[in-house]
Amino acid sequence: MFAHMSLTTALIGAVVTSLPTNDLLLSSSIATSRISPSSRRAPTYWTPPMKSNIQFILTGIPDVEDNYIRPNTGIYEIDMFWTPAETVTTMKQLGQRTICYFSAATAETWRSDYKDFDKKDLGLELPDWPGERYLDIRRDNVLKVIKKRIDVAANKGCDAIEPDNVDVYSNDNGFTPPIVPSDTISYLSKISAYARSKGMSVGIKNCIEILGDIFDDVDFAISEECVQYLNCTVYSNFTTAPRPNAIGKPVFEVEYVNYTYNGGWSDDGVALKPSSIRTSNVNFPGLTNDKLRRKLCNLDEEGVTLDKPYLKINTVIKTLALDGFAMYCDGSVERTVTKDVEGQNGPRDVDEHVGKNRRSWAREVVWRKMGGRPVDP
Ligand SMILES: *[C@@H]1O[C@H](CO)[C@@H](O)[C@H](O)[C@H]1NC(C)=O
Ligand SMILES: *[C@@H]1O[C@H](CO)[C@@H](O)[C@H](O)[C@H]1NC(C)=O
Ligand SMILES: *[C@@H]1O[C@H](CO)[C@@H](O)[C@H](O)[C@H]1NC(C)=O
Numbered sequence: 001m002f003a004h005m006s007l008t009t010a011l012i013g014a015v016v017t018s019l020p021t022n023d024l025l026l027s028s029s030i031a032t033s034r035i036s037p038s039s040r041r042a043p044t045y046w047t048p049p050m051k052s053n054i055q056f057i058l059t060g061i062p063d064v065e066d067n068y069i070r071p072n073t074g075i076y077e078i079d080m081f082w083t084p085a086e087t088v089t090t091m092k093q094l095g096q097r098t099i100c101y102f103s104a105a106t107a108e109t110w111r112s113d114y115k116d117f118d119k120k121d122l123g124l125e126l127p128d129w130p131g132e133r134y135l136d137i138r139r140d141n142v143l144k145v146i147k148k149r150i151d152v153a154a155n156k157g158c159d160a161i162e163p164d165n166v167d168v169y170s171n172d173n174g175f176t177p178p179i180v181p182s183d184t185i186s187y188l189s190k191i192s193a194y195a196r197s198k199g200m201s202v203g204i205k206n207c208i209e210i211l212g213d214i215f216d217d218v219d220f221a222i223s224e225e226c227v228q229y230l231n232c233t234v235y236s237n238f239t240t241a242p243r244p245n246a247i248g249k250p251v252f253e254v255e256y257v258n259y260t261y262n263g264g265w266s267d268d269g270v271a272l273k274p275s276s277i278r279t280s281n282v283n284f285p286g287l288t289n290d291k292l293r294r295k296l297c298n299l300d301e302e303g304v305t306l307d308k309p310y311l312k313i314n315t316v317i318k319t320l321a322l323d324g325f326a327m328y329c330d331g332s333v334e335r336t337v338t339k340d341v342e343g344q345n346g347p348r349d350v351d352e353h354v355g356k357n358r359r360s361w362a363r364e365v366v367w368r369k370m371g372g373r374p375v376d377p
Pocket of ligand 2: 212233234235237
């Protein structure tokens with residue numbers, strides 16, 4: 001039932017977002033020459049549909065050597081630095097759009113462009129994350145370095161970018177005067193204009209304080225753990241706000257679980273005994289497996305969404321490692337075949353920090369906002 005609902009919504013979403021707007025706007029811009037055609041024209045870059053599954057691979061990279069990829073979500077978020085252009089190209093041939101992830105507000109010593117940052121760009125080191133320091137997003141040089149990263153993403157063929165950590169205003173970053181939300185808005189709008197000019201769309205992660213202000217400058221939002229730590233309702237404006245020829249923008253949402261499974265996986269990454277996968281989450285101690293999935297997906301026992309705004313949120317259930325494992329709200333479980341990348345986590349060894357190596361997913365910021373306790377796996 002849920003699957004049918006998603007498909008229908010996906011089709012409606014696709015129709016709405018692809019409505020041709022050129023004719024209409026062309027005539028109105030002739031009639032009133034004040035309207036700037038460039039700000040009103042339909043985007044010339046891909047934007048994600050309102051309703052779609054997504055897969056995140058931020059530990060390792062998708063292994064597409066056999067010209068095969070699973071799940072066929074149509075959208076993958078991948079690591080912009082580590083995923084080679086050939087992988088992006090093959091993924092495109094396999095029908096998968098790519099959102100390329102990179103940090104836009106921290107400097108990591110192991111990145112090839114680290115030396116391009118000035119000393120004045122760098123703030124405090126992130127607690128617990130040696131080698132990673134906050135960036136002063138108000139400085140021209142920072143934008144200059146990040147624009148080069150956007151060039152790299154464009155050259156690799158990424159369809160979208162996810163500039164992470166831009167909620168630097170909510171961290172103890174060491175800059176005076178302090179970085180404030182309006183600095184992020186201004187920074188993100190420049191990043192966005194540049195990325196869009198290169199044919200890519202832009203996603204915003206977390207940053208709930210500025211979601212409304214930044215709506216026009218982003219094309220989708222990514223949320224972590226809004227069921228567990230925030231309220232997903234903060235995203236309902238984002239998915240329902242009116243805009244020219246469309247309504248709202250999509251939200252992709254990830255919830256974390258631990259899982260155990262002793263069954264096998266096919267070479268293609270399909271769980272051979274899906275019913276034997278056990279999931280748990282420390283924050284929902286009474287809930288496991290299907291009940292947990294329904295909770296994280298905001299579904300009731302029948303698989304029907306309980307709260308209307310959630311209908312438009314696209315949830316995927318993953319482990320903190322953001323590796324190949326993925327569970328979807330219809331109960332399907334998949335494992336994307338991935339390749340390890342040596343040095344991917346800089347000084348942070350993957351084995352020692354499984355589940356912690358994606359610090360830049362800013363979990364601690366979410367925890368702090370909620371006054372909650374950090375839960376390290
Ligand atoms: C989450 O929901 C609770 C209870 O409805 C509310 O008090 C709190 O302000 C909400 N938090 C956010 C971030 O919306
Ligand atoms: C949603 O938008 C309305 C109208 O602009 C505003 O009053 C409300 O605070 C917004 N809610 C959230 C959660 O952003
Ligand atoms: C996974 O298990 C570890 C160890 O018990 C725990 O600390 C962590 O919070 C769990 N993660 C989730 C998402 O429940």
